[in-house]
Amino acid sequence: MALDYVSTSKQIIEAVGGAGNIATATHCMTRLRLVLNDESKADDAKVNKIKGVKSVIKQGGQYQVVIGNEVSNLFKEFEKMGNFSESGNAAPAKEEGNIAQRLMGFVAGCMTPLLPAMLGTGMVKVLLTLLTTFGLMSSTGPTYIFLYGMADSFFYFLPIFLAVQIAKKTNHTVPLFMVIGAMLCYPDIISLLGGAIEGAPMGVIFGMSNTYIFGFIPVIAASYTSSVLPILLMTPVMCWAEDFADKVSPNVLKAFLKPMIFLLICTPIAFCVLGPIGNILGNIMSGVFSAMYNTVPWLTVGILSAAMPFIVMTGMHYALIPLCMNNMATLGYDVIVLVTMFCSNIAQGGASFGVAVKTKDMETKSEGIACGISAIVAGVTEPAMYGINLRYGKPMIGAVAGAGAAGLIAGIFGVKGYTMGGSPSILSLIQFIGGESPMRGVIFGAIAAAVSIGLSFFLTTILYKDEVKEEASETEVEPEEEKKVLIEKIEIVSPMTGKVLDIEKVPDEVFSSGALGEGVAILPTDGKVFAPADGTVSNLMDTKHAVALTTDSGCEILIHVGLDTVQLEGKPFEYHVTEGQKVKKGDLLLTADLKMITDAGYKIHTPVLVTNSDDYVSVKIAETTSINAGDELMTIC
Numbered sequence: 001m002a003l004d005y006v007s008t009s010k011q012i013i014e015a016v017g018g019a020g021n022i023a024t025a026t027h028c029m030t031r032l033r034l035v036l037n038d039e040s041k042a043d044d045a046k047v048n049k050i051k052g053v054k055s056v057i058k059q060g061g062q063y064q065v066v067i068g069n070e071v072s073n074l075f076k077e078f079e080k081m082g083n084f085s086e087s088g089n090a091a092p093a094k095e096e097g098n099i100a101q102r103l104m105g106f107v108a109g110c111m112t113p114l115l116p117a118m119l120g121t122g123m124v125k126v127l128l129t130l131l132t133t134f135g136l137m138s139s140t141g142p143t144y145i146f147l148y149g150m151a152d153s154f155f156y157f158l159p160i161f162l163a164v165q166i167a168k169k170t171n172h173t174v175p176l177f178m179v180i181g182a183m184l185c186y187p188d189i190i191s192l193l194g195g196a197i198e199g200a201p202m203g204v205i206f207g208m209s210n211t212y213i214f215g216f217i218p219v220i221a222a223s224y225t226s227s228v229l230p231i232l233l234m235t236p237v238m239c240w241a242e243d244f245a246d247k248v249s250p251n252v253l254k255a256f257l258k259p260m261i262f263l264l265i266c267t268p269i270a271f272c273v274l275g276p277i278g279n280i281l282g283n284i285m286s287g288v289f290s291a292m293y294n295t296v297p298w299l300t301v302g303i304l305s306a307a308m309p310f311i312v313m314t315g316m317h318y319a320l321i322p323l324c325m326n327n328m329a330t331l332g333y334d335v336i337v338l339v340t341m342f343c344s345n346i347a348q349g350g351a352s353f354g355v356a357v358k359t360k361d362m363e364t365k366s367e368g369i370a371c372g373i374s375a376i377v378a379g380v381t382e383p384a385m386y387g388i389n390l391r392y393g394k395p396m397i398g399a400v401a402g403a404g405a406a407g408l409i410a411g412i413f414g415v416k417g418y419t420m421g422g423s424p425s426i427l428s429l430i431q432f433i434g435g436e437s438p439m440r441g442v443i444f445g446a447i448a449a450a451v452s453i454g455l456s457f458f459l460t461t462i463l464y465k466d467e468v469k470e471e472a473s474e475t476e477v478e479p480e481e482e483k484k485v486l487i488e489k490i491e492i493v494s495p496m497t498g499k500v501l502d503i504e505k506v507p508d509e510v511f512s513s514g515a516l517g518e519g520v521a522i523l524p525t526d527g528k529v530f531a532p533a534d535g536t537v538s539n540l541m542d543t544k545h546a547v548a549l550t551t552d553s554g555c556e557i558l559i560h561v562g563l564d565t566v567q568l569e570g571k572p573f574e575y576h577v578t579e580g581q582k583v584k585k586g587d588l589l590l591t592a593d594l595k596m597i598t599d600a601g602y603k604i605h606t607p608v609l610v611t612n613s614d615d616y617v618s619v620k621i622a623e624t625t626s627i628n629a630g631d632e633l634m635t636i637c
Contacts, residue, residue, distance in 0.1 A: 017038065019081060030560070054066040066516070189271075227329065230279060237269050342410075345381050346452045358466075372384060398463060415432055415444050429442050491635055495531065496528065498525045499522065499525075527591050529588070544590060547577075
């Protein structure tokens, strides 16, 4: 049955607290994106029960109602009911939560784009640790020095990388912010603050060594390489300084006067006030952590491991990265992120395996196995966490217990992470190589992993029971539409060239959960998107990031280029077709500037979905890891 856009819109507005509670409203290819004045007024359960609503996602300060391909038609009726618009009457402070939440969100937003470089260089350090530990490479040879320099450069110059993200996030001038970050790492300044420059005046203030600028302003000696807190603390100062410099500089002199004023304001504040404060705070945080860990390591790591799934749900695990890196820089190791997430991630997989073994439903069994492998081997826990453990409730109890027990063991036996790497998984055991007994961490890390998987698996098999599906009366259930019986299979070819990924591995719950339909994802190497079959262009977006196609056989295909790329407002995209246009397989639909997308901090994972997959018996994905545009991608039966 067709969706009643008017009725559905009315029900959604009522369920989220009425039209007066909606500050702004817009939509992307599949989601109704709302900013609510008071999110507590929204009844999530009621929204989820509305016909046509697939799920509710709260993300980035938005209340997202997942509808699917019909969202653009629904929005035409929705916006009439409250005269909503993208600008609306939003109050930014309300929509982003309290101060602590906004601060965590800002830190996470700045750190997240740095993860690829952080993880890549971290894994090179892991590789070098293995090579030197087993005597396969000398730590004094030129090859080692080049590779270590490449890997360590990211961490050494971290203030510069972070300054770039801060400038982007606050809509300020990137090169100016970079200069402040670069000064924190400048070799001569580091030597000066370290007392290594002969003849430089040195003194002592508050029990700490210092030098002077302008002959009388004290600058406390500190090292800012690999640091995150000083440049983060400089954020409001740099933003204010640039706005002030822009305001007071005459247009005719602005080209050089504005940046000069900015630098003259920020430099003394960075080195005389906020830099030292950041350094002191970092040392205090490391000291507190070190004291906790040295006093009750089993409790510290155990509690954090058990709590980690809930930290991940809020996205706050990204905000813990600065603490992790601070520990690595000051202590030489970390357990806050590296060890606790290791214990937690594989426990999610163990619980998922427990459901797979206990259930009699073949679909759930298959999902449990796939999600378990994803969590344990790849460290990707979202499918297991949201698709299995939270979905059924009791498996999460097993996962939390398994993670907590593993954390206790890791804490008691002093398992530490010495190098950064990929998402913590069973493969992360090599990150525990280090210390006085290099292999000790690996051995006891393996024991902790066995406990994490085993206990979560065992408890889940005890606690989990298949849901009893009660048959409702005929008056309570709408008759199901019969699945189409196909005389010939429908073949869908790949619209892009790139790497083929399981849809469950897409880091966006709306796509990975299958809420919008079955399909696959492509990690493209080329930005051209071609028609995957003969059909009609059924939907295009103003933001040009997605296209919906209805094939001549009635199959509805959605191609969504990148994740959350609606935020880019169409800049990297260009359509080559119009809505309602008939196309042939292989016709060019749109082009995307992949570099612009990644430079803006967005992922280029491109889901290709059969949004009416419920009408068919199965959607089979081609067994390949790489594909060219025009190659067979899916077979629909």
